[in-house]
Amino acid sequence: MKAIAIVPEKEKIIRLFEENKAEICRNDSPYLTALRLEALQSFALAGYPTQELEEWRSTNLKDALAEEYNFYFTPFEDDVDVKEIFRCEIHNFETYLFSQLNGWYVYKQAPVTQLPNGVIVGSIAEVFRTHPELVLEHYGKYADVKNNGFIALNTMFAQDGIFIYVPDNIVVEKPIQIVNIVNISENIFLQPRNLIVLGKNAKLTLVHCDDSINHQKSFINSITEFFVDEGAEIDFYKLQNKDHLSNVITNTFFHQKENSKVNTNTLTFNGGLIRNETRVCLCGRGADAKVYGLYLMDKEQHIENQIYIDHIAEDTSSYELFKGIIDDNASAVFNGHIQVHRDAQKTVAFLTNKNILLTDSAHVSTKPFLEIYADDVKCSHGATVGQLDPEALFYLKSRGICERNAKMLLMYAFGAEVANKITIDVLRDRIDNMMVMRLKGELSICDQCVVHCKQEEKLVFDIDMSKL
């Protein structure tokens, strides 16, 4: 296992690729190598996105990219017992659990698991060998390397990630849970690459938890591509609970065919600098996307959600709701862009972003945007930035509720609108609890999202948030 430490400046990282090309491409099919080289060209041309670009205006990556990070091009030799590092904190949460450690798929019993119903879950590097036809049809087809420098960079370097395939007409009853852990005692630069393919009328619930246990600087540049075939349905929950030394850039793509349904919810509780970009392509008639998000940020944290929804086909619908509470000196950016193409008649699209600022130094920038080229559509967008309602606070306090709990109740109520969209009861309850803990400032990075390091301590709640 060889680590190479560099400051990931444009020229240096290109040289890093050139010098390690043989290692990086060692298992590639010709298609994949060609794709990497195309990505290299794009990156060489565009480099990292800068703040001069409108879409990256609020993302200051200078400091993050000036650090030195370790790059690994071969897997870690020791296959770890993931149970030694974390355990799931959601009781009665029955899932198929798979994990990534420091960017590499954790094998457990096998690099690729095939369930009795034909569902395949495994290391994408392995699946390239075992089921190339499943991967090649979609890999890199939705994440356009010309879109931004990080997509190009990931495509150049990506070596492992999670692959999931659900065959036609298969409903996966139990959710699949992916836990992505960073646990290494050095600075690390990771570029995981995931691909999720749902066949016709397939159904899947996927929970993706991003956690870090180390207290070193990390830079994660991940791509996840979803292909959702005709009539298929995916529920995708992304939980981000990262330490303040983490820089996270995620690019997520949903490619939707006729009558498919996407329901995605991104819940961000902690992080250093996080930028989530989600692109939904409603390509087939009747496709529907629900894109939700909640972010609770404090201290010096920075969160961005950039959502692009393309209504390409007729009769497509999208509903977007993002809410955030921003405390201390934290900052949040929301950019929701809906484009209704000329042929996408009868589109229905709603977009809402609501923010609460708790301090004068907290900052939010929100930009809901509609671009409509069809003439028979129903669309609306809106954004709010405000404080907790002083009238409501007084009302609660006048009933004997202390200021802190009164604020808690109001903040909780604000966030619950998004959390309530979670369809898995046990997950929703857990998120409810996390929200309460987070708002009370008790969710440290050691109370991992749904995972938990072993130093368990009993949490006591002033407010009984159970639904009674």
Added chain:
Amino acid sequence: MSLLEIKNLKVSINNKKIIKGLDLLVNAGEVHAIMGPNGTGKSTLASVIAGRDVFIVTDGSIHYKDKDLLSMAVEDRSREGIFLGFQYPVEIPGVSMTNFMKTAVDEHRKYNHLPALTAVEFLRLMDEKKKMVEIQSNLTNRSVNEGFSGGEKKRNEIFQMSMLEPTLAILDETDSGLDIDALKIVANGVNKLRRADNAFIVITHYQRLLDYIIPDFVHVLFEGRIVKSGGKELAYELESKGYDWIKQELENQ
């Protein structure tokens, strides 16, 4: 024992004088009605007692159970037994009535060194009080006042009052906008809570409510002062004569 003693109270908002030297003494076991034309400071008085900080007390004092009320935090006033029935109860989307009331009752009990109610005990208490104010709907799933009709909001105030069993309740125009049935329910809620050791201040425009909640004293608040006090018969007099004769009396003085 005097429960509430207000002396020479002067209150301003945005440099505008609202209450201009008000005295009031409320003893345990009494019901006081405060009447008067619009804009004379009735709601301001209620808000100041409850602790709303937009109002500035420029002079005078309020003592409650012999303690300096004006130096107490809003939530402590409530825990000490003061309850304000709001004229316009605020809607709080997303906060369920159950969570709201459970939190409030818990904090009251903690303050008074009482053990917290179990979920079962709490729900039983809610059910009992709901029946009293004839609230049929399942409050568990409803957000505080959200989507409540005007009458429901007022009944919800009385419901909260009965949950918290205050020593001094101030009802700020709880009767306005109520039909006669709702009015009876509200009055009935108050009457059931009346004891020798608590007191009520009822702010109203109409003598009608006082047919159901019989006051011991009626005060007329006019231009920031109590200008006339009497028994319940004063309410009838006001109902038939309006406020002009009081203005006339004042001018003649």
